[in-house]
Each structure stands twice: as C-alpha cells, then as structure tokens.
Amino acid sequence: MLSILLFLSLLAVEGKTRKAVFIIIDGVPADQIERLQPPAIYDIASQGAYSRAYTGGQTGGYSQTATISAIGYTNLLTSTWVNKHNVTGNDNLKPNYNYWTLFRIAKEQKKDFKTALYSSWTDNRTVLIGENKPETNHLKIDFVKDGFELDTINFPPKDKDLHIFEIDEHVSCLAAEGIKNDAPDLSWVYLWYTDDAGHIYGNGHDFDEYVMKADRQVARVWEAVKYREKNYDEEWMIVVTTDHGRAENGHGHGGQSCRERTIWISTNVAVNKYFKSGNLAITDIAPSISRFMKFEVPQDVLWEQDGIPFIGDVDIYNLKTMPYDNSVYLTWDTISDNNPVTIYVSTENKFKEGGKENWIKLATVNAGINSYKAELKDLPAGSFYKFVVETKNNHLNRWIIK
Structure with missing residues (x-):
C-alpha cells in the first residue's frame, strides 16, 4: 500500500504530460489578422494571449534578414537570424546546422520525445530541419506527412495554384488526425496557400477569404488539441504564427518595410510581461516551446539563440x-x-x-x-x-x- 501511495504521489508531482504544436500560416500580415479576427486563432489567444511580433532581424544591422518564407521558418526553428543560420532564400539552401533547430533540441534530450511534421514542401524536413544528415546527428522525425506538392496524381496543378490549397486541406486533416491519435510531443504544421493567395490577389476579398479558410484548417488542429486535453492527462501548448508580412499592396514581400516585418503570435498558454513589451520576435517561439517542454538546451547552443522565452520568468x-x-x-x-x-x-x-x-x-x-x-x-x-x-x-x- 505504501509503495502505491508513493507512486501516486510521484505522478502528482510530475503533473500532466506536456506536448507542443506550432503552426505556420504563410505570409499573413498582422493587420490582416487583426481586421478579420479569425475565430480559431482568436479562440486560442483567449486561452492565453495574442500579440504583434517582428521578423527580419535588425534593420540595417548585422542581423538584418530578408522577409522570405524559408528564412522565416528557419528564424523560428533555430531562434537565430540569417547571420547565423545562413538560409538566405527559398532555393540554394545551405543551412548552418551548428545552430540547432527545435527538432534537434527535442531529439537530443535524454527522454525519447516523439516529433511530427505535417507539411507540403519537402525541403522543410530534408533541408531546413536536416533529417538524417550527419550534421544534425542523423535526427529522425517520427511521424512524417509531407511531400504532397510532388504528388501530381492526387494533387494535379490547378489555376491560381488551388492545388496548394487542397494540399493544405489534406495536411490540416492529417495533422488533426495525427495529434488526436498519435499525440506527438512536438509537431510542426505548415499551411502554404495563404502566401500564394497574397501573391496572386494582393489585398482584397479573395486574399481575406483564404486567410479565413486557413483559420478553419487551424481549427481542426485546435479541436484535436482540446480533445487530447479532455481525454488524456496532457497539457498542450499551441502556437500559431506567420513567417513574414507583406508589402503595402499585399502582393510581395522580402524587404524591410514595417508591414513586411510585422507578424503575430497567438498561443493558448499564459505569457509573461515580455510578450507584451513590444519586442516580441519570431525567434522567441522556439525558446518558449523549449521552456514549456522543459527541454535541456546545451549552454553553447542556448547562448547563440537570439530569442527570449515569452513564458515563465524573464529578467x-x-x-x-x-x-x-x-x-x-x-x-x-x-x-x-x-x-x-x-x-x-x-x-x-x-x-x-x-x-x-x-x-x-x-x-x-x-x-x-x-x-x-x-x-x-x-x-x-x-x-x-x-x-x-x-x-x-x-x-x-x-x-x-x-
């Protein structure tokens, strides 16, 4: 009886199993989110917080970083800017894997944390994360659902790139199913089409429509998270963000204008004072997830990170x-x-x-x-x-x- 009571007391001390998922909705500026107030993104924030943030490093400084998609993902993954991670565009990708991604940090823990990627654009896994490369210690992602942009049978090219929207629909369904059934410890969900919609339509009703459709895709994942928390002894952190904003007319991005640099973060967890300081950055997401998950980050890796945790104590x-x-x-x-x-x-x-x-x-x-x-x-x-x-x-x- 004493041993049973001791076991139960240890479980109580350890608390619920923590898990995290982050979602990148490509290329949606903060002012558009705030004008539309997408229901799922705002419902997530109602449990925690929403704030504007920035990407692009320091304008005119050594860390100035182009507001381009793959660069933005890598800013998030490594908590560094381009002067460190070395991803300079969407092609000819040559990441510096000495700056660990959040996935490498998860896989270097003593505990076997299960990871997942639900995404189009296979380079997210094979290049940016660097799965199975010697330089990343041959890290392996446990649950992989990606590469659909290469499947021209099930997703043949369509006018206005609408096959990419169909891929996002598929990816969000797979992500919801995976989280509900497999419950990976760390997951990345990537939604692509909003960036295409911006390039094609610019500011206007059509772009707005696909942002709202992306929000419904987010809602699928959010419902799966809530299902896990209701039915299992788990506590989840969900972060929804974007990789860059857009130029004034909504079509382009890549520069250092305020709208291109201004992004946003929505999360369901309690945040600290820093979150609302006006200094929040895309590089703050990985340190925040690491802190939530209680990952141990080697000091030399940690000290290279440019981000600050937006949960817990910060000085x-x-x-x-x-x-x-x-x-x-x-x-x-x-x-x-x-x-x-x-x-x-x-x-x-x-x-x-x-x-x-x-x-x-x-x-x-x-x-x-x-x-x-x-x-x-x-x-x-x-x-x-x-x-x-x-x-x-x-x-x-x-x-x-x-």
Missing part, C-alpha cells in the same frame, strides 16, 4: 550595444531588477564552424543598473566581439563587428 530584454572609442556600452531593459547580470565576451566566432567559444567573464552587476561599459583594450585584439548578458532566468546576446 532582461532589448540588449543594445554602442561602440565608443575603445569601449562598448551595453544597455538593456529590465523586467526584474533583483537578479544579477553577468557579462561575457568572446573575440572569436568558433561556434559558427562547430567549435567552442573561449568565453571571458567581464563582470557581474545588478540588472537594475541597465548598463555596462566594456573596455576593449583589456581584451584580445580583434575586429569581432560577441557579448552574452546572462541572468538567472534568461540571456541576451549581441555582436560588434568593427
């Missing part, structure tokens, strides 16, 4: 650097002033090539000071400086290229 955000003569001023904003901040620097970028950084600890200061002056004369001479500012609950990083 600092919005790191900025300003070179001044032979110094660099670092400043940050604080959510919690109580925790100390430790500043590190590396004068090399070995991680990019698969190596380990030689981090130099500069100082520990109170977070509420909001600034630190780094003297470059005290460091090895060079033209590159990588700073990490770390607290108990999160870190920030930034480069200086002289």
Whole structure:
C-alpha cells in the first residue's frame, strides 16, 4: 500500500504530460489578422494571449534578414537570424546546422520525445530541419506527412495554384488526425496557400477569404488539441504564427518595410510581461516551446539563440550595444531588477564552424543598473566581439563587428 501511495504521489508531482504544436500560416500580415479576427486563432489567444511580433532581424544591422518564407521558418526553428543560420532564400539552401533547430533540441534530450511534421514542401524536413544528415546527428522525425506538392496524381496543378490549397486541406486533416491519435510531443504544421493567395490577389476579398479558410484548417488542429486535453492527462501548448508580412499592396514581400516585418503570435498558454513589451520576435517561439517542454538546451547552443522565452520568468530584454572609442556600452531593459547580470565576451566566432567559444567573464552587476561599459583594450585584439548578458532566468546576446 505504501509503495502505491508513493507512486501516486510521484505522478502528482510530475503533473500532466506536456506536448507542443506550432503552426505556420504563410505570409499573413498582422493587420490582416487583426481586421478579420479569425475565430480559431482568436479562440486560442483567449486561452492565453495574442500579440504583434517582428521578423527580419535588425534593420540595417548585422542581423538584418530578408522577409522570405524559408528564412522565416528557419528564424523560428533555430531562434537565430540569417547571420547565423545562413538560409538566405527559398532555393540554394545551405543551412548552418551548428545552430540547432527545435527538432534537434527535442531529439537530443535524454527522454525519447516523439516529433511530427505535417507539411507540403519537402525541403522543410530534408533541408531546413536536416533529417538524417550527419550534421544534425542523423535526427529522425517520427511521424512524417509531407511531400504532397510532388504528388501530381492526387494533387494535379490547378489555376491560381488551388492545388496548394487542397494540399493544405489534406495536411490540416492529417495533422488533426495525427495529434488526436498519435499525440506527438512536438509537431510542426505548415499551411502554404495563404502566401500564394497574397501573391496572386494582393489585398482584397479573395486574399481575406483564404486567410479565413486557413483559420478553419487551424481549427481542426485546435479541436484535436482540446480533445487530447479532455481525454488524456496532457497539457498542450499551441502556437500559431506567420513567417513574414507583406508589402503595402499585399502582393510581395522580402524587404524591410514595417508591414513586411510585422507578424503575430497567438498561443493558448499564459505569457509573461515580455510578450507584451513590444519586442516580441519570431525567434522567441522556439525558446518558449523549449521552456514549456522543459527541454535541456546545451549552454553553447542556448547562448547563440537570439530569442527570449515569452513564458515563465524573464529578467532582461532589448540588449543594445554602442561602440565608443575603445569601449562598448551595453544597455538593456529590465523586467526584474533583483537578479544579477553577468557579462561575457568572446573575440572569436568558433561556434559558427562547430567549435567552442573561449568565453571571458567581464563582470557581474545588478540588472537594475541597465548598463555596462566594456573596455576593449583589456581584451584580445580583434575586429569581432560577441557579448552574452546572462541572468538567472534568461540571456541576451549581441555582436560588434568593427
């Protein structure tokens, strides 16, 4: 009897099994979502939160990143910008796999987490995630439903690319079925046609119509998540987002205009103050899912991530650097002033090539000071400086290229 009670008490401590799914609806700007208020996306947010966010890195800075689809997916997957992940467009893809995707993080855990991909465009799996490549430690996705764009028998090309919409319908049904029956621990659902609709129609009724149809596809997945939570001892995190916005007329994207850079995030989980800070980015999604799933991320991988978790405790955000003569001023904003901040620097970028950084600890200061002056004369001479500012609950990083 005592052993049974002990077992039950351990189960109670561990709580519900956590699972996560993220959905990318391609190429839908925030203003369009806010005008249409799609029911499923807003219902998800009613359980947690909705906010505008940004993609595209720092305009005019070393991390400036084109607002293009495959780049956007990789921003999310790796929590880095193009200066690190090296995906520069939708073709000739050459990711730097040293920057781990969320799928690699999941597969490197001690526990056997099951992963799933429900998607058209096979490159999402074979190239961006890098399934079964030596560079990704031969990671394997457990449940795969993709490649339908190559199936011209069941999905023959149609006028206005409507076969892609039919593929999205199929993908969303498969995703709902997979989540309901297989319940993978980590899933990615990719919906393509909204981007085509934007390119074809531009702003207008037709584009709006397909955004609302995509929302109904999201609803299928959302209903499957709610089914699992109702019938199983599970707690799910769902995140719905887009990879980029659109140009003023709705047709194109790729540049750094405000509308192209402005995306959105809807989630069903409780968020922290950072989520509403005005600094939320597409790179924040992977760290947030990792925190929800309690993934252990190696420090060298973690410190390269440009994102901040939007769930749980966060102390600092919005790191900025300003070179001044032979110094660099670092400043940050604080959510919690109580925790100390430790500043590190590396004068090399070995991680990019698969190596380990030689981090130099500069100082520990109170977070509420909001600034630190780094003297470059005290460091090895060079033209590159990588700073990490770390607290108990999160870190920030930034480069200086002289």
